[in-house]
Amino acid sequence: MGEGKTILLVEDNPNDELLTLRALKKNKISNSIMVARDGAEALDYLFGTGEYASRDLRVMPEFVLLDLRLPKIDGLEVLQRIRSSERTRLLPVIVLTSSDEERDIVESYNLGANSYICKPVDFNQFVEAVRQLGLYWLVLNKGLPKY
Amino acid sequence: MWAETKGKRHLSLVALLFSALLVLFVMAHERHTYREQQATVETYARMIASSLWNFEPQAPTDYLTTAAARHDYAQVRVVTVSNQEFVNVTYNKQRWLDDLLVALHLIRCQEIGADIKHNTVVIGRLTVNWCNRNVYSYGYLLLVMLLILVAGWFYLATLQAKQDLESRVEERTAALHSANSTLRENEQRYRTIFENTMLGMYRTTPSGEILMANPALLQMLGYSSFEELAQHNLEEDWYTPENPRSKFKEKMTQEGKIAAMQSRWIKLDGSTLFVTESARAIYGESGEILYYEGMVRDITEHEQLLTKIERRNIQLQTAAEVSRAASTILNPKVLIERAVELIRMHFNFYYVGLFLVDKEGKDAVLRAGTGEPGRQMLAEGHQLEVGGHSMIGWCVEQGQARIALDVGEEAIRFDNPWLPETRSEMALPLLSREQWCIGAVTVQSVRAAAFSKADVAALQSMADHLAIALENAWLHERVLRHADELETRVAERTAELTAVNQELESFSYSVSHDLRAPLRSIDGFSQALLEDYAEQLDTIGQDYLQRVRGAAQRMGQLIGDLLNLSRTTRGEMHREEVNLSELVQKIAADLHRLQPEREVEFNLEPNLTAYCDVRLLRAVLENLLGNAWKFTSKHERARIEFGLLEQSGEPTYFVRDDGAGFDMTYADKLFGAFQRLHRMTEFEGTGVGLATVQRIINRHGGRIWAESIIEKGATFYFTLAVHEE
Numbered sequence: 001m002g003e004g005k006t007i008l009l010v011e012d013n014p015n016d017e018l019l020t021l022r023a024l025k026k027n028k029i030s031n032s033i034m035v036a037r038d039g040a041e042a043l044d045y046l047f048g049t050g051e052y053a054s055r056d057l058r059v060m061p062e063f064v065l066l067d068l069r070l071p072k073i074d075g076l077e078v079l080q081r082i083r084s085s086e087r088t089r090l091l092p093v094i095v096l097t098s099s100d101e102e103r104d105i106v107e108s109y110n111l112g113a114n115s116y117i118c119k120p121v122d123f124n125q126f127v128e129a130v131r132q133l134g135l136y137w138l139v140l141n142k143g144l145p146k147y
Numbered sequence: 148m149w150a151e152t153k154g155k156r157h158l159s160l161v162a163l164l165f166s167a168l169l170v171l172f173v174m175a176h177e178r179h180t181y182r183e184q185q186a187t188v189e190t191y192a193r194m195i196a197s198s199l200w201n202f203e204p205q206a207p208t209d210y211l212t213t214a215a216a217r218h219d220y221a222q223v224r225v226v227t228v229s230n231q232e233f234v235n236v237t238y239n240k241q242r243w244l245d246d247l248l249v250a251l252h253l254i255r256c257q258e259i260g261a262d263i264k265h266n267t268v269v270i271g272r273l274t275v276n277w278c279n280r281n282v283y284s285y286g287y288l289l290l291v292m293l294l295i296l297v298a299g300w301f302y303l304a305t306l307q308a309k310q311d312l313e314s315r316v317e318e319r320t321a322a323l324h325s326a327n328s329t330l331r332e333n334e335q336r337y338r339t340i341f342e343n344t345m346l347g348m349y350r351t352t353p354s355g356e357i358l359m360a361n362p363a364l365l366q367m368l369g370y371s372s373f374e375e376l377a378q379h380n381l382e383e384d385w386y387t388p389e390n391p392r393s394k395f396k397e398k399m400t401q402e403g404k405i406a407a408m409q410s411r412w413i414k415l416d417g418s419t420l421f422v423t424e425s426a427r428a429i430y431g432e433s434g435e436i437l438y439y440e441g442m443v444r445d446i447t448e449h450e451q452l453l454t455k456i457e458r459r460n461i462q463l464q465t466a467a468e469v470s471r472a473a474s475t476i477l478n479p480k481v482l483i484e485r486a487v488e489l490i491r492m493h494f495n496f497y498y499v500g501l502f503l504v505d506k507e508g509k510d511a512v513l514r515a516g517t518g519e520p521g522r523q524m525l526a527e528g529h530q531l532e533v534g535g536h537s538m539i540g541w542c543v544e545q546g547q548a549r550i551a552l553d554v555g556e557e558a559i560r561f562d563n564p565w566l567p568e569t570r571s572e573m574a575l576p577l578l579s580r581e582q583w584c585i586g587a588v589t590v591q592s593v594r595a596a597a598f599s600k601a602d603v604a605a606l607q608s609m610a611d612h613l614a615i616a617l618e619n620a621w622l623h624e625r626v627l628r629h630a631d632e633l634e635t636r637v638a639e640r641t642a643e644l645t646a647v648n649q650e651l652e653s654f655s656y657s658v659s660h661d662l663r664a665p666l667r668s669i670d671g672f673s674q675a676l677l678e679d680y681a682e683q684l685d686t687i688g689q690d691y692l693q694r695v696r697g698a699a700q701r702m703g704q705l706i707g708d709l710l711n712l713s714r715t716t717r718g719e720m721h722r723e724e725v726n727l728s729e730l731v732q733k734i735a736a737d738l739h740r741l742q743p744e745r746e747v748e749f750n751l752e753p754n755l756t757a758y759c760d761v762r763l764l765r766a767v768l769e770n771l772l773g774n775a776w777k778f779t780s781k782h783e784r785a786r787i788e789f790g791l792l793e794q795s796g797e798p799t800y801f802v803r804d805d806g807a808g809f810d811m812t813y814a815d816k817l818f819g820a821f822q823r824l825h826r827m828t829e830f831e832g833t834g835v836g837l838a839t840v841q842r843i844i845n846r847h848g849g850r851i852w853a854e855s856i857i858e859k860g861a862t863f864y865f866t867l868a869v870h871e872e
Binding site for chain 1: 655656659660661663664665666667668670671672673674675696699700702703704707710714718
């Protein structure tokens with residue numbers, strides 16, 4: 001399924017990280033997964049700063065799975081920075097979070113999130129959600145042409 | 148009548164004159180004719196002379212006969228100097244008429260003679276007897292008759308005129324007689340009036356001498372007799388320098404009269420007499436003013452009444468303004484300052500001050516005072532001991548007014564160096580509704596006996612009004628203070644509540660984020676265990692892991708429901724007219740779709756509307772219908788109703804089912820959070836749904852309650868606050 005494309009997972013909780021990777025694996029999504037463990041790391045990766053200064057910026061993730069509760073720089077700010085940079089403003093960002101608070105949903109969409117998915121507690125439901133997500137964004141969705 | 152007679156007379160006079168003129172004319176004409184005739188006769192005489200000279204003795208007789216016929220001579224005679232008749236011709240034509248007329252003297256027959264001369268020697272004389280019988284002679288006759296007629300007419304006219312005159316004289320005389328008697332009567336009447344009228348009448352000279360004065364005037368001025376009055380000079384004794392007589396005299400000199408002039412005179416006893424007078428000047432032959440005649444009316448009472456009315460007006464106006472101030476000014480300080488100023492200004496008092504008793508009730512402290520003295524005393528903190536020697540102290544202690552009409556005689560008075568000119572002083576108590584004396588008003592005047600009874604009454608009523616208004620103002624201040632306190636308290640509470648709310652929000656936010664993550668881990672890794680290590684676990688171990696997962700999921704559910712419950716109490720409501728029946732229909736359709744195998748009959752009343760928040764009411768109806776659906780699941784067939792009925796005058800919605808129902812013993816626990824009346828094994832649920840429903844209904848100002856019989860079903864009723872528009 002869409003081999004060779006990178007997915008950026010921004011997740012600080014190692015359990016959730018593990019479960020997400022498991023869910024991806026269970027759905028046979030074999031793309032390389034880049035995991036950033038806080039907002040600052042995610043931005044460093046995307047903009048080639050900090051420890052990712054030497055990264056090849058021509059390689060951009062296919063999409064970003066973004067948690068909202070993050071240390072240092074929280075998810076909404078990360079989203080805002082992504083949208084305000086010319087390089088990343090069209091990058092698909094899927095908010096993947098535990099919160100079903102209305103204000104989080106509204107604010108995410110305001111800042112330009114492409115999708116908002118609430119992580120279910122039931123792991124089976126979570127696997128199902130990840131499956132559909134992968135199917136949609138990696139297969140069905142026609143992204144921007146790559147240069 | 149007289150004019151007619153006069154006209155006749157004039158006409159007759161003219162006629163007489165005309166007749167006379169005619170007569171004169173006729174006489175002149177006759178004379179002229181006579182002269183002509185004389186000339187003719189003389190011509191004949193010359194002809195006779197010449198014929199005699201020529202010795203033609205018969206000739207004269209011939210042509211004299213012809214001449215007699217021609218000229219109508221009655222007789223023609225020629226006599227010689229020796230008186231020898233020479234010719235005698237008689238012409239007898241119509242002679243009888245001439246004779247008659249001559250006899251009547253209507254015509255004149257004359258003898259016209261001419262000497263017959265030869266050279267200058269008279270030789271005889273020709274005489275003719277000639278009657279002037281031409282047309283004028285008859286005219287003369289007619290004229291005479293006319294003259295007689297006219298004369299007669301004139302006589303008659305004159306007679307009549309005379310009679311007229313006489314009767315006129317008689318009339319005049321009679322009129323004069325009657326006028327005379329009227330005059331006498333009038334004089335009598337005038338005298339009566341002069342003596343008895345209420346009006347004062349006088350006759351005075353410009354220098355002030357009193358010539359006449361009627362009893363009314365004497366009485367007005369307080370004199371007993373005219374003689375007594377006449378000793379005075381009115382200019383000196385009736386008038387004052389502030390009110391001189393010069394104004395009166397000036398006007399008299401200029402206009403000669405005065406109408407309704409108001410004057411002030413001094414009476415014998417020194418008091419003032421107010422009058423209106425009308426007078427005129429009487430002039431002497433050379434045009435100088437001899438004296439004044441006038442009439443006066445006493446308007447002293449009227450004036451006094453006017454003064455009283457003016458004073459009353461001032462009292463009323465001041466009272467009205469104090470009242471207005473009392474009812475509009477709610478600041479006590481401003482109110483009393485305005486009140487003292489109003490009273491001072493309108494009554495023209497020297498000073499007005501207001502004291503209020505202090506908290507201990509020991510002293511009356513000045514709170515407002517007029518003018519510079521007021522400012523000074525306020526700055527000094529002027530105060531008087533209650534019950535002390537001051538008028539204010541006494542007044543406050545007794546709660547009664549105290550009046551000193553001449554403060555010099557008032558021993559109790561506090562000598563105030565700031566108010567040195569005070570001659571009258573009054574202290575009026577300010578009595579509260581409960582008749583407590585809360586203070587006093589001091590009123591001071593520079594005049595002695597400055598306060599009339601009416602003044603005191605008016606001022607006391609103003610003071611009463613002011614006291615009540617002051618109490619009101621204080622009350623108002625207290626209410627304002629209280630309102631301020633309340634507002635502060637409300638603001639504090641609101642701030643507290645807002646803080647609590649924010650805390651709650653961030654709490655539920657945390658719950659939403661952080662409480663779910665571990666649950667997901669528990670569930671996820673249990674599942675991972677089951678999947679990856681199933682062969683290492685026996686069935687019991689797998690069951691345990693399933694239970695772990697079940698518990699985690701249930702906790703996830705509980706957290707979700709709790710969050711929903713807290714959300715219903717937060718956030719703004721957006722009310723509008725909502726069709727509840729449509730909402731119910733959609734929910735019912737959704738339920739059917741999820742479990743199409745169930746046989747449930749929905750009986751829904753259409754088009755029931757309510758003014759509510761559609762999102763929240765949808766949650767209510769989802770819960771109630773979901774419950775009905777759930778609690779009828781054990782029955783093969785079910786029936787769910789939604790409708791509206793009226794209970795104790797209130798529109799009440801209801802959702803009814805014929806399902807499991809509940810034990811009414813525990814009805815009070817129905818709406819508590821996490822309260823369940825059924826076992827988990829019977830019906831699933833977290834026990835949060837109805838708690839949420841109740842909160843929503845409460846937020847809409849409504850009530851919710853339920854009735855049930857076990858296994859016969861349950862009915863949930865709810866009301867919503869009616870939208871008033």
